[in-house]
Structure formats: C-alpha cells, structure tokens
Amino acid sequence: MRILLGITGGIAAYKAANLVRALAELGHNVQVLPTKNALEFIGKSTLEALSGNPIYTEMYEDVQEVRHVAYGQEAELVLVAPATANFLAKLANGMADDLLMNAILASSAPVVVCPAMHTEMWLNPATTANVEILEQRGIRVMRPESGRLTGGDSGLGRLPETSDIISFALYGSEVLAGKSVIVTAGGTREPIDEVRFIGNFSSGRMGIELALAFRDAGAQVKLIACNIDRELPAGIEIQRVSSVSELESAMDQPSDLLVMAAAVSDFQLKNPHRGKLPRGEAMSLELTPTKDLLAQYAANQKDSYCVGFALVENGSDVIKVATRKMQEKGVAAVVGNEITALGAVDSSVHFVTADGAQHKSGSKTDIARWLVAELSAILSKS
Numbered sequence: 235m236r237i238l239l240g241i242t243g244g245i246a247a248y249k250a251a252n253l254v255r256a257l258a259e260l261g262h263n264v265q266v267l268p269t270k271n272a273l274e275f276i277g278k279s280t281l282e283a284l285s286g287n288p289i290y291t292e293m294y295e296d297v298q299e300v301r302h303v304a305y306g307q308e309a310e311l312v313l314v315a316p317a318t319a320n321f322l323a324k325l326a327n328g329m330a331d332d333l334l335m336n337a338i339l340a341s342s343a344p345v346v347v348c349p350a351m352h353t354e355m356w357l358n359p360a361t362t363a364n365v366e367i368l369e370q371r372g373i374r375v376m377r378p379e380s381g382r383l384t385g386g387d388s389g390l391g392r393l394p395e396t397s398d399i400i401s402f403a404l405y406g407s408e409v410l411a412g413k414s415v416i417v418t419a420g421g422t423r424e425p426i427d428e429v430r431f432i433g434n435f436s437s438g439r440m441g442i443e444l445a446l447a448f449r450d451a452g453a454q455v456k457l458i459a460c461n462i463d464r465e466l467p468a469g470i471e472i473q474r475v476s477s478v479s480e481l482e483s484a485m486d487q488p489s490d491l492l493v494m495a496a497a498v499s500d501f502q503l504k505n506p507h508r509g510k511l512p513r514g515e516a517m518s519l520e521l522t523p524t525k526d527l528l529a530q531y532a533a534n535q536k537d538s539y540c541v542g543f544a545l546v547e548n549g550s551d552v553i554k555v556a557t558r559k560m561q562e563k564g565v566a567a568v569v570g571n572e573i574t575a576l577g578a579v580d581s582s583v584h585f586v587t588a589d590g591a592q593h594k595s596g597s598k599t600d601i602a603r604w605l606v607a608e609l610s611a612i613l614s615k616s
C-alpha cells in the first residue's frame with residue numbers, strides 16, 4: 235500500500251524512524267512528509283534511508299511536479315504520527331500553509347492521526363474541540379497513552395508504541411466494512427475406514443491469521459476450519475468441517491471475497507471401508523480425484539473475488555505455477571508458496587494477480603496482514 239506518512243514537530247518525532255522502518259518491512263511504500271519543525275527533532279537523512287524515498291518539505295521546490303497534489307492523489311492511506319496540537323488545529327480548520335497540509339487536503343485517502351503532546355495541551359478545550367471536528371469528518375484519531383513525556387514529567391499525551399500505531403492505522407480500520415469474506419483453513423481428511431484417513435500437515439495457521447486480519451479490517455468473516463484443533467479467534471463466524479464434501483457444503487454461499495487457504499485433499503477413497511481394516515495384509519487403495527472446490531466456487535459465484543493458494547514443490551518456479559493455476563481455476567489471484575511453508579510459523583509467498591506478482595516473506599501474521607492490505611486496496615477500487 236502507498237502510505238503518506240506525515241511527521242510533525244513534537245518530541246516524539248524521533249520515534250517515527252521506527253514507524254517508517256516497520257511499515258517498510260511490512261512491504262508498504264512509505265512516502266515520508268515531515269513538517270519543517272519535525273526536522274528539528276529527527277534527521278531527514280534517517281527518514282530517507284529508512285523509507286527508501288527522497289523527502290521534500292518545501293512547497294515551492296520543483297513547482298512543475300505539483301508535488302502536494304501528486305502526494306495526495308497517490309496515497310492509499312494518510313498517517314500522521316506524531317501529530318502536534320498545532321497540526322490538529324490546522325487540519326480542523328482546513329488550513330493549507332505547508333506541503334503536508336496541502337497534500338492532505340488534496341487526498342481522498344483515509345486519514346489516521348496520532349496526537350502526542352503534553353497532558354495540558356491534549357486536555358486543552360481547543361485541542362478537544364479540534365479532535366471532535368476531525369472525528370466528525372471521518373478522520374480516525376488514535377488516543378495518546380499515559381507515560382513519560384518530554385521532560386521528567388509523565389501523564390497522558392505520549393505517542394503509542396509503533397506496533398499499536400500500525401495495528402490501529404492498518405488493521406483496526408473499517409476498510410472492509412460491509413464486505414463478506416470466507417476463509418478456509420487447515421487440512422481436509424478423507425476416510426480410509428472408520429478410524430483412518432488421508433490427511434495433510436496443514437496447521438491452519440495461515441488461514442487463521444488471514445481471518446484475524448480480515449476481521450480487524452472490518453470485514454464480516456466466516457472461517458471454515460478443516461480439522462484445526464487449536465482455539466479459534468473471537469469475532470468471526472466459525473464452521474468446523476472435516477472432509478472435502480463437508481467443506482463443499484460449508485462453502486455453499488455467496489461472498490465478496492473467498493480465500494482458499496485450506497489444504498484440500500486431491501484424492502479420496504472411492505469406497506471407504508466400513509469398520510476398521512485389519513492389520514497384517516498388504517492392500518491397495520483405489521483413489522479418485524476430488525472436486526476442485528475453488529474452481530467450482532469461482533464458476534458459480536461470479537461476483538466473488540476468489541483467491542487460491544498454490545503449494546509448489548521446493549525449488550520450482552512459484553510464480554509460473556501460481557499463474558497457471560490462476561488461469562486454470564478461473565480465479566482472480568493465487569498466493570504461491572513452497573512446501574516448506576506447510577505447518578511452519580514463517581513463509582515466503584508470491585501474490586499473483588493479472589497485474590503481476592509481488593513477493594513477501596516473514597511470519598504468517600505479517601504475511602496475512604500484508605495480503606489483507608493488498609486485497610483491501612484491490613476491493614476498494616472495484
């Protein structure tokens with residue numbers, strides 16, 4: 235996602251370096267826009283190095299670029315952290331006296347601000363009234379925390395931790411409000427007899443993380459959990475299933491978005507044995523292919539944006555295989571990863587759509603949040 239990160243001139247501006255780094259590591263394109271006063275507290279070179287983008291503060295530099303309009307229009311999210319009392323007052327009044335204010339006024343992206351200041355400044359009726367105005371206009375204001383302030387004193391007004399700002403700005407949003415999302419997770423089991431099955435090593439972790447990230451983005455989420463024995467998150471409709479046919483029945487409903495993260499068996503026994511097969515004798519099992527539930531869903535639910543997962547042999551060309559699967563199954567996107575990801579905490583994925591491929595590696599939590607941000611951006615354009 236393209237994030238315009240405004241930094242204003244409070245003491246907490248030095249903490250913005252961590253924020254820039256964390257957002258960049260999540261794969262976002264961060265354009266930092268400090269006020270001139272912010273550069274009294276943090277060096278421009280630090281921010282340029284961490285974001286990988288040049289930084290400008292002058293309104294009348296390279297005028298032909300009309301930079302404030304470009305910044306505003308390109309941004310998919312405007313985040314201002316820390317936000318000074320002065321900034322809140324200017325924004326509440328629609329003032330446009332520097333590059334940051336002009337870029338924000340020129341933007342139609344969601345705006346999130348994180349005020350940080352001394353307790354008295356935060357509790358001042360003028361600041362309170364400005365915050366109220368901003369919230370009435372749909373701007374999301376993250377409340378400051380209590381703790382150590384500029385001098386030796388402490389109280390309400392401290393900038394929250396980087397991870398909390400990221401959660402609030404990126405995931406505690408309502409970008410997917412009103413959207414229904416189905417996520418399948420875990421691995422199916424096909425009975426061999428009444429005590430044994432054909433299964434796989436999927437832990438369900440990726441699907442659970444995706445369901446959480448979709449929930450935090452405001453979507454109405456249904457998680458179809460295939461044989462997951464861990465505790466499942468709150469705030470999500472859960473349906474537990476075991477076999478491919480149970481999964482098929484659970485998926486039989488429309489959605490705005492389907493993410494098929496479950497590892498679905500490709501084979502099933504033609505005639506599962508009644509009772510328990512005896513030990514000791516060699517035997518062969520006749521397997522038949524299962525239905526391709528993702529392709530079937532995409533064909534039946536034409537309005538749904540369908541995303542598949544492709545587990546690819548280690549060392550293969552993941553993008554090529556994912557692209558082929560996307561075309562064969564008639565889906566909008568495929569997330570390709572290697573077999574090593576199965577059951578692991580970390581992963582490395584290629585997110586393939588008709589527009590090309592993007593890569594992300596890290597914990598499945600980070601990957602899920604990144605994927606949800608990408609999918610939110612796609613859905614908000616459709």
Ligand SMILES: Cc1cc2nc3c(=O)[nH]c(=O)nc-3n(C[C@H](O)[C@H](O)[C@H](O)COP(=O)(O)O)c2cc1C
Binds near residue numbers: 269320351352355
């Ligand atoms: C040492 C020091 C620390 C400051 N810390 C804050 C702060 O945390 N919050 C705030 O709203 N203003 C703070 N200020 C005041 C702002 O720098 C001042 O209001 C400035 O005009 C803000 O400019 P800007 O909003 O354009 O960045 C501080 C000033 C100084 C000298």
